[in-house]
Amino acid sequence: xxxxxxxLTLHTAGMAVLVGxxxxxxxxxxxxxxxxxxxxxxxxxxxxxxxxxxxLSTGIVLFxxxxxxxxxxxxxxxxxxxxxxxxxxxxxxxxxxxxxxxREVPDSARGLAIASILAWAGAVTVGRLLAYV
Amino acid sequence: xxVAHLHLLLNxxxxxxxxxxxxxxxxxxxxxxxxxxxxxxxxxxAIAVLTLPVYVSGVAAYRELREQPGMSELAVLLxxxxxxxxxxxxxxxxxVAWVGLWQTRRRGRAAPGIVPVVVVxxxxxxxxxxxxxxxxxxxxxxxxxxAASSAAVAPDPDQFVVTAISTVAVYSTWLWPAxxxxxxxxxxxxxxxxxxxxxxxxxxxxxxxxxxxxxxLPWGMLGFxxxxxxxxxFFIGQPGQYVxxxxxxxxxxxxxxxxxxxxxxxxxxxxxxxxxxxPGLADKxxxxxxxxxxxxVLYGGRMLPFLGQAF
Numbered sequence: 113x114x115x116x117x118x119x120l121t122l123h124t125a126g127m128a129v130l131v132g133x134x135x136x137x138x139x140x141x142x143x144x145x146x147x148x149x150x151x152x153x154x155x156x157x158x159x160x161x162x163x164x165x166x167x168l169s170t171g172i173v174l175f176x177x178x179x180x181x182x183x184x185x186x187x188x189x190x191x192x193x194x195x196x197x198x199x200x201x202x203x204x205x206x207x208x209x210x211x212x213x214x215r216e217v218p219d220s221a222r223g224l225a226i227a228s229i230l231a232w233a234g235a236v237t238v239g240r241l242l243a244y245v
Numbered sequence: 246x247x248v249a250h251l252h253l254l255l256n257x258x259x260x261x262x263x264x265x266x267x268x269x270x271x272x273x274x275x276x277x278x279x280x281x282x283x284x285x286x287x288x289x290x291a292i293a294v295l296t297l298p299v300y301v302s303g304v305a306a307y308r309e310l311r312e313q314p315g316m317s318e319l320a321v322l323l324x325x326x327x328x329x330x331x332x333x334x335x336x337x338x339x340x341v342a343w344v345g346l347w348q349t350r351r352r353g354r355a356a357p358g359i360v361p362v363v364v365v366x367x368x369x370x371x372x373x374x375x376x377x378x379x380x381x382x383x384x385x386x387x388x389x390x391x392a393a394s395s396a397a398v399a400p401d402p403d404q405f406v407v408t409a410i411s412t413v414a415v416y417s418t419w420l421w422p423a424x425x426x427x428x429x430x431x432x433x434x435x436x437x438x439x440x441x442x443x444x445x446x447x448x449x450x451x452x453x454x455x456x457x458x459x460x461x462l463p464w465g466m467l468g469f470x471x472x473x474x475x476x477x478x479f480f481i482g483q484p485g486q487y488v489x490x491x492x493x494x495x496x497x498x499x500x501x502x503x504x505x506x507x508x509x510x511x512x513x514x515x516x517x518x519x520x521x522x523x524p525g526l527a528d529k530x531x532x533x534x535x536x537x538x539x540x541x542v543l544y545g546g547r548m549l550p551f552l553g554q555a556f
Contacts, residue, residue, distance in 0.1 A: 127429070129436060132434065144460065
């Protein structure tokens, strides 16, 4: 009876690190502290990786508890789509951050930052609502 | 000692404390003393943090007392509505005070409007708190009730703000889940900002000036504000889920530590010096305390449905 709450707590903490760190980078890409070089945001990616590993493993456990209902439920599939989209957006952002001392943010990255903020917000919202469907 | 006792002890913080903070700020305005202004804003921020346990312990006290003979339900509701108004005003004043502290650290002084706005909010708050305190006293002290006590008018219980919020929380199908979603978004924002600030203190991304991570703090405050509002909605909506619950008190206790740490991060002086010294060992210990406190808040909150009975 301790396992489920512990897994859920880890899933929430992992979410906070994963989404929170992504948002901090997105805010920089949108112009907050624009004088700070993008290379100062290298720490975001190990943090995101840790959050992702924790949430993939705890997420699988949580899914197994509800596999029969969630496997075919639209909200769950929407959440998975949003998570995959959010993570996919981190890939080009990572090469931008690791790619040198750039301070200028290309317009495409600004659009990506907005999409990243919204996709993570959608994933968190739908994830939380899964408890009520 | 129980939570009812705790309420009787802590309730002096917002009532007496607000008068002290108001006095400090008025003196600072008269003397044009920046140091005194800073101290007044810091004291007010601390009062705003401590007013949270005053409010929640009051609801717990009521739950323990209501079985006893001679308890007037209406006297409690009158007190609770006044207390909620006082709580909201104190939090608002605390928030404006925090903005002033944040600006002072960045530019040497707060924007000119900050202290007058805080003084006005605090004055109204002191008046509301005085009423809340009087109504609270009347619950167990019939001897201080005026002949034409407001409780004797017997107003309709449905007209109280706390009961209205509770009704909406129970009967709306979407408001509770929507507030939960906002609560989790706010949590992620708070964590992201504090992760960046605390990692910087611990030595990650040393080329970034502390001033630049300090620039993130209002975003953390935004997330916290969203969570304070949604959290109070849950608490007022279904107090029974929280007041008898040990993880809830754990969460409030960790929030007090996190609140003190947030003030420390806002006013921290050392890394702002001209030669930009690295944070010291004590600062690094504080960064660890901050991370642990926020994880504690998250753990307590997440455990509410399991160790307690919230959903």
